[in-house]
Amino acid sequence: MPTQTRRERARDERRTLILRTARDLAESEGWDAVTTRRLAEAVDYSQPVLYGHFKNMDAIAGAVALEGIGELAAVLQAADGLHELARAYLEYAETHPAVYEAMFTRSTDLVFGTADSPSVLKAAFAAIRAAVEPYADGKDTETLTEVFWSALHGQATLTRGHRLRPTHAQPRADTLVALITSAGQHPLSGRKLPDTD
Amino acid sequence: MPTQTRRERARDERRTLILRTARDLAESEGWDAVTTRRLAEAVDYSQPVLYGHFKNMDAIAGAVALEGIGELAAVLQAADGLHELARAYLEYAETHPAVYEAMFTRSTDLVFGTADSPSVLKAAFAAIRAAVEPYADGKDTETLTEVFWSALHGQATLTRGHRLRPTHAQPRADTLVALITSAGQHPLSGRKLPDTD
DNA sequence: GTCCGGATCCTAGCACCGCTAGACAATCTA
DNA sequence: TAGATTGTCTAGCGGTGCTAGGATCCGGAC
Known part of the structure; x- marks a missing residue:
């Protein structure tokens, strides 16, 4: 036909x-x-x-958001190491502010919920998790991933809202990554962790 | 008169x-x-x-936001230690979601900018900075404060948007605080840092 | 006490918004 | 070619932020 x-x-x-x-x-x-x-x-x-x-105007924004999540997932999967992933994440948020806003700031109804669209979203989260895992040091990887992602998201949104010094975006990202990479380094545990730089 | x-x-x-x-x-x-x-x-x-x-509807939301920032500043100043401050911050965001949204998510025009309203906002930031400073370990305190605040903000907004596991808010906050409090604990530097719990 | 001037408030309306019913045109089926 | 289906448009409903212009009140001057 x-x-x-x-x-x-x-x-x-x-x-x-x-x-x-x-x-x-x-x-x-x-x-x-x-x-x-x-x-x-x-x-x-x-x-x-x-x-x-x-269905309505929100569905259009939601479709754009889904498209963006797919792009973001691809970008994160292509990144090598935690430092590179953080840089890629923040760069995507900065260069596609409206799409990023549709993804994570606008009304959230359709995106999450393990219903019909979670696969690409899970892929993005999995990419972050994979980069975080080497530094979890046996602790709760899922929680550490959520903490890292939240921190990235906070930097992305507050930077965009001009709440943070625009000249210090790079040191902020570096500091965050350094916090994670030295997470398990307590005085009592001298375990060697993978290097990121 | x-x-x-x-x-x-x-x-x-x-x-x-x-x-x-x-x-x-x-x-x-x-x-x-x-x-x-x-x-x-x-x-x-x-x-x-x-x-x-x-002047318009946004100005009303802006005035509510300013009011909320004053409340948040007071709450943060009353908190003792980094752990307590993180808890207080996230609790305020959770119990006053609309005010928090007006502060940091809605259009940002009036709030920042060192113009006519920064004093109360600077007070809130200063409270966070004061709690972070003991763990800066000689590094850039301002940047570490921005990183910590961004991380809190990210947790607050993503939790509210149901993007994170609602059952794990407490571990997330604890993990973030632990990252900061052990920030300077590199294998080569055995310096003792103040304890938080 | 009377009147005036300014402050205060409301009715009515503009242009825009998301969204939809119903008429019309185009295309496919038979 | 006749009918059915699909596609598209015009027109309109109730809502939005915001404002012009007229009514109303109230303190002060005489």
């Missing part, structure tokens, strides 16, 4: 166009500028067309 | 009423529910009255 396939393909292309346009608009003017009217005009369709592809 | 004074007092009381109502509404139903119409109805005035006290 080639006709049906062509229709479906056209539909997919339009969906992709909507997402790409929404994403571009959000990155250039912020999510407040991504309204149904402006988005519909940008893709040269009327507003109801958007609702043929997405 | 008693009449002028009474007028001013009435004006101040009304301003306080607006802020308290906005805050209550935000905490009970979220900031999306704090609209000019609902807020005006709740304080039993018409919408234009709000604009006689605040």
Whole structure:
């Protein structure tokens, strides 16, 4: 059935166009500028067309977020070592602020919850966990991963909100990594840990 | 001039009423529910009255945020030691989610910038810095303070967004504090650091 | 006591928002 | 070619932030 396939393909292309346009608009003017009217005009369709592809406006932002999580997971998997992963994470957040905001700051309903979209999200978390594990030193790796991720997330959001000295982003990242890499180094335990630099 | 004074007092009381109502509404139903119409109805005035006290809706949220920062600063100053401070910080964020959101997640324009409101904000940061300083071990205290604060902020926001295991908030906080308190404990330096527990 | 001027407040409205019903056009099926 | 399905649009509803312009109150001058 080639006709049906062509229709479906056209539909997919339009969906992709909507997402790409929404994403571009959000990155250039912020999510407040991504309204149904402006988005519909940008893709040269009327507003109801958007609702043929997405349940509502939040679903569009959610789809952009999911796309971004996939990108972030790939970036983190490609990173080698904890230091490199931290750098990659913060760089992604800085260079894609609107997507990052859609992922972790905007309303959270759909993203988490082990329902229909967790695979790519688990992949991102697993990448962080893999980089953290060598430094867990037998302790709770899951918790240490959450702590490390939270710290990265905090730096990303507070830096973006101009709450931290913009000139010291690099020392902050380095300090955080150093805290983790020397985590198990208590005076009583002289165990050697893998080096990161 | 008693009449002028009474007028001013009435004006101040009304301003306080607006802020308290906005805050209550935000905490009970979220900031999306704090609209000019609902807020005006709740304080039993018409919408234009709000604009006689605040430039716009964001300014109301900003005033609530400033109020919250003062509270947070007081809470942090009252805390004794790094562990206690971390607990107090996360507890405040958890028990006042809407105020915390107004402080650090919503649009950031007015809050920072060393303009007219930094004193109370600097007090909050100074309280964190004072608790961190004993563990800086001669390194850059300011950077370590930013790292610690970012980590707390990340835990607060990701926990609230249900991105972290809700059952492990305590271990996360403990782990973060442990990372800081053992920061200077490299194998080559056997210096004794103050104990926290 | 009367009147005036300024402060205060409200009604009404603008342009925009997310979202949807119902009419119309285009395309596929038979 | 006739009918059914799909796609798209126009028009509109109730809501939003915010403001102009008129009414109303109230302290001070005479």
